[in-house]
Amino acid sequence: MTHAQDDPCAHCEEMMQPYLDHILTEAERLEAESHLEECDWCRRRYRFEASLRVYVHQVVTEPMPLELKQKLAALRIPLN
Amino acid sequence: MAEASPDATRIATEARDRVRFEEEALALSDQVYRVARHLAGSKEEAEDLVQDTYARAFRSWRSFQPGTNLRAWLLRILTNLNIDRGRRSQRAPQIQALEANDYYLYDKLAESDGIPVEEERVVERLSQDDIVSALSAVPHDFRDVIVLVDIGDFSYQDAAHILDIPIGTVMSRLHRGRRILKRELADSVLEDAS
Numbered sequence: 001m002t003h004a005q006d007d008p009c010a011h012c013e014e015m016m017q018p019y020l021d022h023i024l025t026e027a028e029r030l031e032a033e034s035h036l037e038e039c040d041w042c043r044r045r046y047r048f049e050a051s052l053r054v055y056v057h058q059v060v061t062e063p064m065p066l067e068l069k070q071k072l073a074a075l076r077i078p079l080n
Numbered sequence: 081m082a083e084a085s086p087d088a089t090r091i092a093t094e095a096r097d098r099v100r101f102e103e104e105a106l107a108l109s110d111q112v113y114r115v116a117r118h119l120a121g122s123k124e125e126a127e128d129l130v131q132d133t134y135a136r137a138f139r140s141w142r143s144f145q146p147g148t149n150l151r152a153w154l155l156r157i158l159t160n161l162n163i164d165r166g167r168r169s170q171r172a173p174q175i176q177a178l179e180a181n182d183y184y185l186y187d188k189l190a191e192s193d194g195i196p197v198e199e200e201r202v203v204e205r206l207s208q209d210d211i212v213s214a215l216s217a218v219p220h221d222f223r224d225v226i227v228l229v230d231i232g233d234f235s236y237q238d239a240a241h242i243l244d245i246p247i248g249t250v251m252s253r254l255h256r257g258r259r260i261l262k263r264e265l266a267d268s269v270l271e272d273a274s
Contacts, residue, residue: 013181013182013183014182016182016183017182017254017255017258018255023251044186044190044199045182045183045186045199047199047200048185048186048189048199048200048202048203049182049186051199051200051202051203052185052203052262053230055203055204055206055211056211056215056230056231056261057230057231059208059211059212060114060117060118060208060211060212060215060231061114062114062117062123063110064109064110064113064114064130065127068109068113068127068130068131069109071131072106072109072130072131072134073106075131075134075135075138076102076106076138077098077102077138077139079095079099
């Protein structure tokens with residue numbers, strides 16, 4: 001697969017992030033979708049990107065240490 | 081019964097507002113920590129940063145406008161403290177070298193063992209450690225935006241306000257930052273494989 005400037009897959013790659021962020025114009029969105037409809041190669045990569053976002057969001061969650069929570073509560077300014 | 085003096089009423093109202101503010105702020109602490117953990121360089125730094133943020137928030141609670149986004153207000157304090165601590169904004173030299181195209185990571189992962197699998201399963205080749213360390217390798221200016229938007233679920237508008245940068249800068253840093261993150265992830269996978 002070549003990736004020249006006029007390569008539709010290269011163009012589709014450029015549209016991937018804004019597509020998943022829902023910030024393409026209506027015309028651009030339709031353009032991306034019509035390419036994805038016929039291009040399995042790009043479609044796989046879009047699906048992967050969407051899964052990656054969900055995955056990153058999930059795995060970076062680290063519960064706050066309980067001691068920290070207690071320390072924060074202790075910072076409250078006492079009522080006079 | 082004698083009516084409370086206007087002063088006593090004012091003090092009571094203020095005390096009530098302050099307690100409410102503190103409770104609302106504390107209820108957000110898990111979410112604040114989640115973002116702080118990846119804005120700061122280490123777990124210890126994140127804990128200090130969150131404590132300093134809450135200490136400052138509790139002192140200056142009057143400057144918070146009720147009805148506005150408290151989580152964004154807390155994060156703005158936190159990012160300012162983070163910068164004050166010597167974490168000056170970087171100009172990110174040679175960033176071009178760090179960036180790869182958007183399909184790069186998938187190509188590397190899918191290539192790594194030749195057996196076609198569902199795209200949704202390909203991400204599972206990345207461990208939690210891979211992701212956390214790749215994220216920490218992304219230069220600060222880019223990482224801040226990824227952490228706020230993709231991990232903290234802040235809008236572009238809120239991220240722009242928190243970081244005090246234009247919304248267009250948020251969008252371009254996010255776009256490039258994700259590419260840098262994917263490049264880092266691809267590198268770590270290639271390292272593991274070699």
